Amino acid sequence: MIAVIAFWTCLLVSVEGFDARPYALVNPVAGTSHLKVAEEGIALLNSIDGPVSPVVVIGPYRSGKSFSLNQLLGVPCNVGFGVGHTRETETKGIWVWGQPQASEGGGKTLLYVDTEGFESTGRSNSYDDRVFAVATVMSSLLIYNLPETIRGSDVSKLSFVVELAEGFYDHTNKSSVAVPVEPGSMLWVIQRDFLQGKSVQQLVADALAPVPNPHKDKAIADTNHIRASLASIARNSTGFSLPQPHLDRTKLCDLADSQLEPSYVAQRDALKRLVLQQAAQKIVGGEVLTGKRLAALLQSLVTALNAKDIPTGAGLIDSFNREAVSKALAAFSAALDRAVQLPVDEPVLDQAEERARAEALAVFREQLLGRRQAEALAGQLESAIAKEAKAKRTANLAESNVVCQALEMTCSKLLAGMASGLSIPSMRQFERRYGACLATFEAKCVGPARSSSAERLQLAWSQARSQFGKDYNNRLFTGLLVAAVADIVIFRFVFKAA
Secondary structure, eight states, X not given: OHHHXXXXXXXXXXXXXXXXXXXXXXXXXXXXXXXXXXXXHHHHHHTOOSBOEEEEEEOBTTSSHHHHHHHHHTOOTTTSSOOOOSSSOSOOSEEEESSOEEOTTSSOEEEEEEEOOBTOTTOOHHHHHHHHHHHHHHOSEEEEEEESSOOHHHHHTTTTHHHHHHHTTOOSOOSSSOOSBOOEEEEEEEETOOOOSSOHHHHHHHHHSOOOOTTOOHHHHHHHHHHHHHHHSEEEEEEEEEOOSOSOGGGGGGOOGGXXXXXXXXXXXXXXXXXXXXXXXXXXXXXXXXXXXXXXHHHHHHHHHTTSSSOOXXXXXXXXXXXXXXXXXXXXXXXXHHHOOSSOOHHHHHHHHHHHHHHHHHXXXXXXXXXXXXXXXXXXXXXXXXXXXXXXXXXXXXHHHHHHHHHHHHHHHHHHHHHHOSOOOOHHHHHHHHHHHHHHHHHHOOSTTHHHHHHHHHHHHHHHHHHHHXXXXXXXXHHHHHHHHHHHHHHHHHHHHO
16 A cells, blocks of 8 residues: 555645645535535636546545545545445535646646545435536546446436536537537446446446337336446446455455455556557547636536526526636737727728637637527527627717817817917918928828818818918918009109109
8 A cells, every 4th residue: 555655646746735635615505406616626726727637536425435536545444535334325515635646747737536425314316416417527537336237227317417518518409509518528437336237338238228118118217327428428338346455345445455455456457558548638618627726617517506406407407508608708809999099980990890700609619508598599699799899989979079170179279279370371381381280181080080080180171271271361461562653652752863
């Protein structure tokens, strides 16, 4: 056992501030079948920046899940996940090991997660459904821990998988909607396997194979639906058996490897290698699952599962898809803000809106769960985008008015000053000064207010030019008249003097 602990310790990924012990990730809400996230576990996930591959163990209570996880981790029971020997379930809710495990090559970071056993005392089916939903959606490798063999009831109790398969693992749609959660692997581990006959892999194949139903029996049809759904949530399903480690199960936590059955130790070590092999990176919404993304996913998932007293796939998908519309709309607004700085000309805004709309729809397709609601939700998104685009156009008009009116006022004041003043020596100078102001107006006045401001400025220019022309001609005529009178006076004076 010491050698095993040393081997796994060297593969620990250090997480600052968190010890090598279990941390609550999701807790039950007392007196209800609801769940709540545990802040300490969420903080642990948020501290992990890189990709994670969650290895989650599910199964009936008192089936040895926690002991098996401790064996995979190479830690004693008094350090690892809680192990009990009473008829009460030991694990409550969902727990995560505080030190992620890295593969020898460093390509994977495994998170080991323990869950409360199915059908534990005082728990309802809807509670089990919630725990199973969280375990399935978050897992890269889902380990179904079962005692002795696979029974029909072991498959039937996973009935909520039908709801999950229709939304989270929707393979039937091959066009616009991506698979929101890429299937991981499922490992069926049979504890205390002593039965003769079929191999464990054959037991798994039989458990997933449809049962002939020539008479269209509803119970058989429902079971076949569950089996098909189980196949869809896992890219592969592998069977693995573990012999009984020792005859006295109550002393397992006190025994060293040398005191356990050699066949068990050999199979346990083979299971460790198999877990490392099958726990691949988890892809959710087209992105690799990191610790931070897993924290956000769990919070959203628990909120969605608690939305109704009895969780349903439709309710779960509704909750997530409302968030998908919100994220897509936020992506549209962000893309539009990046593309343009108001005010802009309307053709520029048109092009920016089209690009932002395409980006928003891409986000929507990545986030959307299932295909049944795709059309209705796409319509909601289009309406929301249209409303946001209208608001942007209103803001563009307002900003354009501010800029263009300020430029228009500057040129109008210049015209008024030049038209009434006597400092401009010629029409050419009048036109040159106004031309410089007009060039600034045309360069900086953009957007929908440009045309109306330009029309008013053109009218002001015409009036000012006309007025300046009249005044200029009057001044010129007066000057010529004065000069003529002066010439006459001078001529008469000179003539008389002569």
